[in-house]
Amino acid sequence: MLMDNYFKAAQHGDLVYFKTLNTNEGGKLLTLNTQYDKSGDTALHIAARCGHLTLVQHLIDSGADIETSNLDGKRPLHEAAQAGQVSCVQCLLKAGAQVDSLKRADWTPLMLACTKDNEDTIRLLMKFGANVHLRNKDGWTPFHIACREGHLNIVQLLFYHDDSVWKTASKNKRTPLHTAALHGCVAVVSFLLDKGNYPPDSKDSAGTTPLMDAIRSGHNHVAEALISRLKASVYEEDNFGLQPLHLAAQSGCLTSVKFLVERLNTKVDSRSSKGFTALIVAAKEGQLSVVSYLVSSGSDVNLTDNKGRTALHIAAGAQHSDTCEFLLQHGAVIKADNSGTTPDMLTRKPEVCRLFQNYQTLGK
Template identity: 50%
Template sequence: MAPPGDPRRLCRLVQEGRLRALQEELEVAGGYQRPEMAGVFQRPAGDTLLHCAARHGRQDILAYLVEAWKMDIEATNRDYKRPLHEAASMGHRDCVRYLLGRGAVVDSLKKADWTPLMMACTRKNLEVIQDLVAHGANPLLKNKDGWNSFHIASREGDPVILRYLLTVCPDAWKTESKIRRTPLHTAAMHGCFEVVQELLDRCHYEPDCRDSCGVTPFMDAVQCGHVSIAKLLLEKHKACSSAADTLGAQALHQAAVTGQDEAIRFLVCDLGVDVDVRAESTQLTALHYAAKEGQTSTVQTLLSLGADINSKDGRNRSALHLACAGQHVACTRFLLQSGLKDSADLTGTLAQQLTRSVDLLQDFSHRAES
């Protein structure tokens, strides 16, 4: 049986909300009140019992620890999280309000410069966000990656929270991360259709705004398979379907890399994008990209849309070369069965690569069977 004051047992009592049992345990273990007791019951992560109470929404225990044992509400763990970070991140409004009422620092920073408001914006809990803002939380503060609270809320996809943040801080949308990604990029990538609508209606992002890699929100939507958002950006934001990133790759190429067959059909069949269009710097086609990543289904889709199986990139490599180089056995076999005209592709080093790929596959199969 664990001795009185055992940290694991104390944390378990807090998690289970057993206030009376916790009181008895602490009285036996301590027997007197002193501020330094805050450090006695730390877990390996550096959490105090206050962190544990705040994380699990035990407001009565939180109050008991602060008022009876004088535990420090600004105690930090090894990630510099304070109890307010924990309560905000889990959406425990009672704990948030209690800590704020006791004077907790509203814009305290944890590791990577996250504030409690940023943590709250990872949850769809408008009331907690409102409480923090009412106590002076600043939505414009940025973490180490350059994201503010509005940017984080855009990723989570709750338009009600975005409207609120725009109401209390109308310029919150005018933000870019350190790699120049906007909330519109983030919402498009994560498939947050209603948020994208809200951003297009209320904010003023430039059409085809680019991050540091030259990627636009339209490209983000396409490469993640969010066709409805891609259509919305075309209709309401006049996005360009043929825009290229810093490497000269277009949305079609990016969709081939991630294997988004529906998006590829949309680009080629509905928008008329050339299925064999080349990335400017590498001269790779979408078929090359798909083969390089071993996206067999996408290779099949591209060929069904008329992609040239024998086209070569700027280094005279075919899709088969790239599939073999990546040791993508299924993709290599499919390309071989799809009417290649140049059988010389399988000579020399390429043949060795293919043989190695097959050997690896067979070895894996034997191991799986045994």
């Protein structure tokens, strides 16, 4: 109970309590650096996070350790920066807190501040020398994080502090443009296209381009900007042989499929180097609404991949009975692939087996 009261006092900014703390209460001595068992927080962590400036200053003046880490590796400066408590950030920095201290996974206070629209906090951290080029364990910089969150004012603030911040990639080779495109941050994407010099189809370690990220997430305004301004290709392939249309079909993003086919006149049966079509990919994932749209848009249900497999093979192997039924009703032929395997030979689930048995019994 005593411990709980101690940390509640910090949470409520109870300065009177902490001015009398040096007494031995209930047989247990609590100090300014006592850490909470569940989180490892000290009173200074909590006061900084909650924005209790007067208490923060008192704790510092009384000798609280400003560099103690909690169980997440956060120091009081991390907490204040993430919460946007700019006055507490300033107090801690003036007291000598390390501006680029690292928490777990190598996140700095600046990185945490960039997860929210904490413009004043970010300005202050950079004024005290925060390094905008430091990377966390995944290779993300503060600029990456700001681009993910989509706060254009923060992205601009970092860029105009150092206009080389866009020239970065994470450990898996993802650029800030990838990040902004994936999260649909159209204003940030537009700014990056204005200020950065990105190639049309920069790829991460999986071969994914920013356009692919935008398309499979349904961010068609972003996709349109990448195509019109960056000349990104709708026929580029990732490491798995999938083009943007294939990825939209795979994720079941019908709006992106329609955008590519109807707005951009992407070939509905565009085949990759591995012979994949959007219909084959959609059939594998059981994306029936996409399958239906593609067929109604003229997709050939009997096209094969490089192994001679049709969409029916793929759907049967994935045990998607509704997709198999739709394909059979729209002209899919039961034929052998390059290994001599027919779609019905791939069925395991009783309902899929019965579907093929009934179809063959009817002689269709």
